[in-house]
Structures are given as C-alpha cells and as structure tokens.
Amino acid sequence: MEIYIQSAGIFQEQDYSWQNISNQPVDEPQLVKEFKHLLNTQFYSILLGRKKGELILIVTGMKASQRKDYRGRTLRNSIVFVAEETSQNDKIIRGLAVAALRNDLEHHIDNTIKPGGDYGFEVDREKIEVLIHQFDSNIPSSEDTKETFHKIGKNSEDNIEQIANELTKNSLPENIETLVVVTEAKNEDTLKNAKVWRGVSNLVRSETLTRYKIKKGGLLKWRMILSKLQRAINGFIHQFIP
Amino acid sequence: MSKELKITMLGARGVGKTSILTALYEQFASTIGKVGLQLTPDDESINLLQARLEQLRALVDDFEATGGLEGDENPQAFKFDLGKKAAKPSLKLIFQDFPGGYLNQNPQFIKQAMTDCIAVIIAIDAPALMEERSRWNEMINKPKQITSFFQQTYVDLIEPRLVIFVPVRCEKYLQNETDAHKLLHKIKDQYKELLDLFSSENLRSKVACVVTPVQTVGTVVFSRIEERDQKPHFIFRKTSHDAEYKPIDSDQPLLYILSFILKLRYDKIWPFVKVIQNVLNLDNFLFEAASKAVKECKSTNGFAILQGRDKLEISK
Numbered sequence: 001m002e003i004y005i006q007s008a009g010i011f012q013e014q015d016y017s018w019q020n021i022s023n024q025p026v027d028e029p030q031l032v033k034e035f036k037h038l039l040n041t042q043f044y045s046i047l048l049g050r051k052k053g054e055l056i057l058i059v060t061g062m063k064a065s066q067r068k069d070y071r072g073r074t075l076r077n078s079i080v081f082v083a084e085e086t087s088q089n090d091k092i093i094r095g096l097a098v099a100a101l102r103n104d105l106e107h108h109i110d111n112t113i114k115p116g117g118d119y120g121f122e123v124d125r126e127k128i129e130v131l132i133h134q135f136d137s138n139i140p141s142s143e144d145t146k147e148t149f150h151k152i153g154k155n156s157e158d159n160i161e162q163i164a165n166e167l168t169k170n171s172l173p174e175n176i177e178t179l180v181v182v183t184e185a186k187n188e189d190t191l192k193n194a195k196v197w198r199g200v201s202n203l204v205r206s207e208t209l210t211r212y213k214i215k216k217g218g219l220l221k222w223r224m225i226l227s228k229l230q231r232a233i234n235g236f237i238h239q240f241i242p
Numbered sequence: 243m244s245k246e247l248k249i250t251m252l253g254a255r256g257v258g259k260t261s262i263l264t265a266l267y268e269q270f271a272s273t274i275g276k277v278g279l280q281l282t283p284d285d286e287s288i289n290l291l292q293a294r295l296e297q298l299r300a301l302v303d304d305f306e307a308t309g310g311l312e313g314d315e316n317p318q319a320f321k322f323d324l325g326k327k328a329a330k331p332s333l334k335l336i337f338q339d340f341p342g343g344y345l346n347q348n349p350q351f352i353k354q355a356m357t358d359c360i361a362v363i364i365a366i367d368a369p370a371l372m373e374e375r376s377r378w379n380e381m382i383n384k385p386k387q388i389t390s391f392f393q394q395t396y397v398d399l400i401e402p403r404l405v406i407f408v409p410v411r412c413e414k415y416l417q418n419e420t421d422a423h424k425l426l427h428k429i430k431d432q433y434k435e436l437l438d439l440f441s442s443e444n445l446r447s448k449v450a451c452v453v454t455p456v457q458t459v460g461t462v463v464f465s466r467i468e469e470r471d472q473k474p475h476f477i478f479r480k481t482s483h484d485a486e487y488k489p490i491d492s493d494q495p496l497l498y499i500l501s502f503i504l505k506l507r508y509d510k511i512w513p514f515v516k517v518i519q520n521v522l523n524l525d526n527f528l529f530e531a532a533s534k535a536v537k538e539c540k541s542t543n544g545f546a547i548l549q550g551r552d553k554l555e556i557s558k
Contacts, residue, residue, distance in 0.1 A: 008343075012473075040290065041314075071476070187285055
C-alpha cells in the first residue's frame with residue numbers, strides 16, 4: 001500500500017507539500033490530481049475511489065492540534081492511501097474510510113506527524129503502519145453490495161453515518177470509479193457528472209441520501225467487463241502470492 | 243452567457259491574499275448596492291467565503307492575535323456575477339487565488355494566471371514592509387521574486403493590464419496623512435525594480451498601476467515582532483476590548499478594476515483584443531452604474547495612481 005501525507009511547516013517557505021511515509025518529498029499523487037476537483041480540500045473531506053485496479057482513499061482538511069505556521073495559523077493534514085484492489089485491501093480501505101467518516105482518523109493522523117525536517121513536518125512511519133490495520137477489525141465479513149443505486153444528499157451527520165454503515169456491512173460495489181465523496185461545497189451537477197455512488201455536499205438540495213439516475217454509455221459497459229476481469233486476475237495472483 | 247474577466251491574486255504564503263478577497267466580498271456589495279448593482283458569488287464561492295469570513299471575524303475574539311485565515315493547499319477560483327439588481331448578470335469576475343508556496347512549487351501555474359488575467363492584485367504584508375526598516379520585507383513579501391514573475395510574463399504585452407498593490411494589515415500605518423505617505427513611499431522604494439519595469443518603454447503605455455491599502459479586519463493593529471530562530475513572528479492587538487470585525491476600504495481594489503474596464507470601453511483603442519471585446523459588448527446599465535460607483539475610488543491618504551492615470555479615469 002502506498003501512503004502519502006500532505007502538510008506544512010512553521011516557516012513561510014514550508015508551505016503545503018506531499019511526502020511519502022519515508023519522509024521523502026513527492027509530487028502530488030496522480031490519483032489525487034484526478035479526484036481532487038470533487039473536494040474542497042481545506043475542509044474536512046473524504047474521497048473513496050478506484051481507478052485502473054487501484055483503490056484510493058483521500059482524507060483532507062484534518063487539523064493539526066499543536067502545529068501552527070509563522071502567522072500562528074492552524075495547519076492541516078491530508079492523507080492518501082492507494083492500494084491494489086484485492087479483497088484484503090478492500091477491507092482495509094473500507095475500515096479506514098469508515099473511521100474517516102466517523103471522524104476517528106483525524107487525531108490518529110495528527111499523532112503520527114510532528115514538526116521537523118526540511119519541509120516542516122515528519123511522519124512516523126511505524127505509527128502509520130499500525131494505523132492501517134487498526135480499523136479493519138471493525139469490518140466484519142461482508143456481503144456483496146446489493147444496492148448499486150447512486151445516491152447524493154446534504155453533508156449531514158445522519159447521511160455520513162448511513163454511508164459508514166453501508167461500507168461496514170458490504171464490500172465496495174463493483175464497476176464504479178467514484179465511490180464516496182464527502183465534501184463541503186460542490187454542487188449537485190459536479191457529483192452527478194462524476195457518477196458518485198454515495199456523495200454528500202452542503203450544496204445538494206436533498207436532506208436525505210436520494211437516488212439519482214446516471215447515464216450508462218457503451219464505454220462504461222466495457223469498463224465494467226474489464227474491471228471484473230482485472231479483479232479476477234488479482235484474486236488469482238493473490239492465491240499464490242500472499 | 244455573461245462575459246468573463248479574470249483577476250489573479252499574487253503574493254507569498256501568509257501575506258493576506260485570501261483575506262483581501264474575503265473582505266472585498268464583505269464590503270463591496272454595499273458599495274455597489276447604492277448604484278443598483280449586485281455582486282453575487284456562485285454557490286461554491288459563497289460557501290468558502292462565508293467560512294473564511296467567520297475565521298476573519300474570529301480574529302477579534304482574542305485581544306492579542308497572531309493568526310489569519312488558514313492557508314490553502316490548492317488553488318481556488320472565486321466566481322462572482324456582477325450586474326443589475328434582480329436581473330441576469332452582465333459580467334462574471336473570476337478571482338484566482340492560490341497557495342503562496344506555488345511561487346516556488348508551481349511557478350508555471352502563476353505565470354499562466356498572470357498571462358490570462360486582465361488585472362493582478364499584489365498582496366503586501368504592511369508590517370513586514372514598514373517595521374524595523376523593512377528588514378523582513380524580502381523574506382515575507384518577496385518583492386524580487388514578484389518582480390521576476392512580471393519580468394517573465396509581461397513580455398511583448400498586447401493588451402492593457404492593471405496592477406494593484408494592496409498593503410494589508412495596515413491599520414497602524416493609515417492613522418494620519420504623514421503615516422499614509424510613509425507607507426506609499428516604502429512601496430515605491432521596496433518595489434522600485436518592479437515599478438521601473440512597468441515604466442519601461444514597452445510597458446508604459448499598457449500597464450496601469452495603483453496602490454489601494456486595505457484594512458482587512460479594521461480593528462486589529464500591529465503590536466510588535468517577536469524574533470524566534472531568526473524568524474519574525476508578528477503580533478497584533480485589538481484597538482479595544484469590544485472592537486468588532488470592520489474591514490475598511492476593501493472595496494477599493496474592485497472599484498479600480500471597474501474603473502479600468504470602463505476606460506477601456508471609452509477608449510476603444512484596443513479593438514482586436516479578445517479581453518477587451520468581452521468588455522465592449524457589456525450592457526449600458528452596468529457601465530452607467532459602474533461610472534457612478536467608481537467616483538468612490540480613493541487617490542489620497544495612502545491611495546495613489548502610480549502609473550496610467552489615463553487608463554483609469556473615465557471623465558474629467
């Protein structure tokens with residue numbers, strides 16, 4: 001699993017930047033570039049998605065409890081998990097996503113980052129690696145998701161808890177790229193155009209999670225077949241290479 | 243579809259780019275409301291600006307303050323519709339904000355924004371400029387780096403441009419005419435290289451340049467600098483215990499942008515320029531109302547037109 005952290009340091013020249021958990025500077029991860037238009041990253045936001053056989057979980061806007069910049073402004077942390085799509089990783093990523101949805105992740109992430117280094121923050125690799133498996137035990141053996149309807153609603157505690165419950169009970173639905181979006185202020189069309197499976201935003205009119213129709217084109221049909229094939233191959237390989 | 247005009251913010255991390263935009267949104271509506279216009283942010287912008295406004299208001303919760311608006315990790319475009327009240331908007335103004343760290347991390351993004359935008363707002367942290375003989379100015383405001391961006395992007399300019407220097411957190415330096423004069427003098431001194439570039443033969447006739455100090459909170463003044471690890475930490479205090487958030491002159495940058503647009507229309511000397519064609523086709527109501535609004539443009543007590551007066555005033 002690849003893990004990347006974005007944060008900043010106290011000094012003016014230590015603005016927000018990305019590092020891997022070996023504290024090496026990296027460019028913005030490609031999957032973040034592809035999905036971040038769905039998030040208002042300065043607010044607490046969550047995105048769970050998949051692309052080309054990989055799952056991605058992005059959590060942004062987590063406030064650092066102690067660290068501030070040279071202006072005395074509170075700093076924020078973002079974290080990204082990228083994992084090959086296997087049933088094991090499906091469970092791990094769902095565990096982390098549920099923790100993020102229930103706001104259990106923020107202080108854990110905060111505890112893994114301390115000031116220091118050339119870029120103003122350093123990640124405790126061991127703590128992060130422990131964290132990865134801390135939440136998957138909360139995920140029982142899951143049933144396949146039956147509800148493949150796409151739903152969006154207002155960014156409310158009730159709607160977020162409903163999504164957390166679904167992710168706890170069921171594996172991730174197949175053939176959907178943008179699985180979960182929790183964002184502050186993206187409008188309905190933005191979420192619908194991205195064909196979000198479960199999305200909440202303050203700019204969605206419906207108070208509850210409400211079904212919407214998506215257009216399925218021929219391309220999507222082929223993508224579904226390819227995705228199924230890819231998952232089958234991954235499963236086969238993992239039988240022999242744990 | 244309404245016409246679009248783009249404006250970019252420019253400044254290093256923490257100097258106040260987003261604070262200017264937030265205070266502008268707070269104050270400008272009332273200024274143009276008097277002449278029958280309205281400025282309406284789109285749904286996303288209004289949510290983000292409201293959240294920032296709450297942060298700015300919270301700055302006056304503590305008597306002694308160090309903070310400001312939280313920094314951003316990503317660029318953000320704030321979109322406003324401008325037009326007659328209760329009518330379809332005539333003009334869309336898009337303000338491009340970005341993390342100050344982009345000056346080093348993503349200079350290409352900034353160069354592109356400067357190329358695309360009709361106006362650039364340079365945010366300047368006034369205490370760094372004014373205190374301790376400008377000792378911290380290069381470190382905080384980075385005038386050399388800012389100048390370098392203009393040197394690289396304002397090459398063979400065809401279209402006219404407006405550059406607005408906006409000193410912020412300048413409550414202390416606008417108490418009287420003498421102090422305001424000192425602020426203006428410091429800008430001319432510390433940004434001399436940039437001003438020389440604007441007054442060079444190729445840019446003199448194309449770039450208008452103004453200074454519009456903005457008091458982004460209005461009731462929080464600079465108190466002192468505490469030096470830690472050879473870095474400055476700026477401390478501010480409220481003017482009184484019961485002082486509230488009250489920005490002053492935050493509408494001025496946008497009034498000057500309107501003034502610039504109006505003059506372009508009257509001049510009609512740039513007929514082949516795409517940006518200007520956008521402006522020439524705007525409705526008459528907007529222009530008439532804006533003509534009244536821009537009479538509020540200030541040009542004394544720290545405010546000044548440094549260059550290109552002929553591109554800003556619509557009638558004498």
